[in-house]
Every structure is written in C-alpha cells, then in structure tokens.
Amino acid sequence: MAGTLLEQETETEEALDLPWNVIVHNDPVNLMNYVTQVLQKVFGYSHDRAQKHMLEVHQLGRSLVWSGGRERAELYVQQLHGWLLLATLERSS
Amino acid sequence: MRARYLDLQTLEITGIGFLEGSILWRISAAADPTGSRAAEERIASSPTRGGELEIDEDWQEHVIPELRTLFASAVEIVRHDLVNSWLHPGTDAALRIPLDHVEAWLLALNQARLALAARHSFTDESMNDQPPLDLQPETVARIFVDFFGGLQHLLLEATAQRGGGTLDSAADV
Numbered sequence: 001m002a003g004t005l006l007e008q009e010t011e012t013e014e015a016l017d018l019p020w021n022v023i024v025h026n027d028p029v030n031l032m033n034y035v036t037q038v039l040q041k042v043f044g045y046s047h048d049r050a051q052k053h054m055l056e057v058h059q060l061g062r063s064l065v066w067s068g069g070r071e072r073a074e075l076y077v078q079q080l081h082g083w084l085l086l087a088t089l090e091r092s093s
Numbered sequence: 094m095r096a097r098y099l100d101l102q103t104l105e106i107t108g109i110g111f112l113e114g115s116i117l118w119r120i121s122a123a124a125d126p127t128g129s130r131a132a133e134e135r136i137a138s139s140p141t142r143g144g145e146l147e148i149d150e151d152w153q154e155h156v157i158p159e160l161r162t163l164f165a166s167a168v169e170i171v172r173h174d175l176v177n178s179w180l181h182p183g184t185d186a187a188l189r190i191p192l193d194h195v196e197a198w199l200l201a202l203n204q205a206r207l208a209l210a211a212r213h214s215f216t217d218e219s220m221n222d223q224p225p226l227d228l229q230p231e232t233v234a235r236i237f238v239d240f241f242g243g244l245q246h247l248l249l250e251a252t253a254q255r256g257g258g259t260l261d262s263a264a265d266v
Contacts, residue, residue: 028217029210031242033249034199074148077140078156082163084203089140089148 020073022066025086096251109186123205135211170197
C-alpha cells in the first residue's frame with residue numbers, strides 16, 4: 001500500500017510539474033502582419049520568429065508559441081486575448 | 094487613403110472620402126457584440142475551451158471583466174479621436190491620430206472586424222470569396238470588415254516604417 005501511495009504522489013507531482021503550452025489558433029479575420037506584431041510585442045520575439053509562428057497558424061491552423069509554468073502561460077494567454085488573438089493554454093502531454 | 098507623420102506624436106490619415114468616412118464612424122457600433130452569442134463568445138473567448146473547467150470559470154470571473162474594460166476603453170479612444178480630430182468633413186476628410194492612440198485604434202478595429210465576422214459566420218473560404226454585388230447585410234458586413242482591415246494594415250505599415258526610423262514616410266491603402 002505504501003508503495004502505491006508513493007507512486008500516486010509522484011505521479012501527481014509530475015502532473016503539476018508538466019509545462020503548459022500556449023497555442024495560437026487560426027481565425028479568418030486577423031491580419032497576418034497584425035498577428036506577427038502581437039507575437040513580437042507579447043513575447044519579445046524577433047520579427048522572423050514571430051513570422052514563423054504566424055505562418056504556422058495560417059498554414060497548419062495552430063502554433064505552439066510558448067511553453068512553461070502555468071502562471072506565466074495564463075498571463076500570456078490573457079495578453080493575447082487582450083489583442084483578440086484566438087489563444088488557448090493546455091497541459092503539455 | 095494615405096497615412097503620414099504630421100510630427101513626432103501624430104499620424105494623419107488623409108484622402109478619406111464620404112463613404113469611407115461614414116464607415117469609420119460605425120467602428121463603435123460594429124465593435125459591439127451585444128445581441129450575437131457568436132460575437133460575444135469570440136470577443137471573450139475561453140482559455141481552455143472547456144478542457145480545464147476551473148481555469149475557464151476563474152477566467153470568466155476575473156479576466157473577462159478586465160478585458161471588457163480594455164476593449165471598451167479602446168473604442169472610447171477611437172470615438173474621442175473621431176469627434177475631436179476629424180478635419181474637413183465631406184468628400185476629402187482627414188483624421189489625426191495621436192501615436193499613443195494607434196494601439197487603441199488597432200484593437201478597436203479588430204473588435205469591429207471580429208464581431209462582424211462572428212455575427213455573420215464568416216469563414217476562411219467566405220473571406221476569400223469576392224462578395225456579391227448586392228446590399229444584403231452580409232455583404233455590407235464584409236465591406237466593413239475589409240475596409241477596417243485596410244485601415245489596420247495602413248496603421249501597421251505606418252508604425253512599422255516609423256520603427257525603421259523613417260519619420261516622414263507615408264503609406265497608402
């Protein structure tokens with residue numbers, strides 16, 4: 001029993017430690033250069049890096065733009081929503 | 094329409110025709126999602142789309158009110174600029190936008206575009222189609238979405254050029 005409990009606790013701790021992904025999704029309206037500039041502004045990315053993510057969104061429907069702790073991930077999604085980008089956060093699998 | 098820097102703090106949009114001017118004055122109404130669930134959900138979207146109920150509920154309670162305040166503030170700044178900085182009303186109007194208001198303009202224009210698109214269920218396909226030659230509400234909405242997008246593009250180009258150090262540069266739409 002003790003072994004099972006220890007295993008469950010370890011799994012829970014690992015789940016808590018898993019990074020969270022910030023995803024930007026495609027929408028039919030946002031301009032490509034608008035999305036690029038928002039990504040530069042929110043994450044401090046270079047123009048080339050922001051443009052790469054923007055093109056992923058445009059061509060693949062979504063782009064993982066940041067990964068890390070939950071609190072910062074939520075803050076980034078809030079900032080992206082503040083610019084009206086379609087963004088979500090999800091646990092990294 | 095054309096954008097140029099009047100001075101270090103002001104962007105001037107010139108060549109605004111009567112029809113374009115009339116549409117500009119509709120930004121505030123177009124940005125209001127009231128009465129359309131699709132538009133309201135697009136303007137205040139969920140961060141996990143139901144994947145993490147606790148986060149979504151917390152978001153609804155704490156984040157959405159802050160975002161609504163931000164969006165209302167952007168629309169109010171646009172309304173203020175239209176009332177106070179609208180020159181030569183008529184067939185060749187001009188508008189002066191303080192540079193520190195440009196972000197509010199971009200956001201308000203985006204609200205208007207997204208709310209209209211959600212209200213009329215525009216998709217990638219329909220946004221790429223040539224709108225029909227009629228005055229159905231969907232066609233008018235599409236004209237507004239395209240026009241507001243053109244102005245967003247003009248503002249983005251003008252501010253990007255300024256970032257490159259060309260103060261007296263201009264951009265056309």
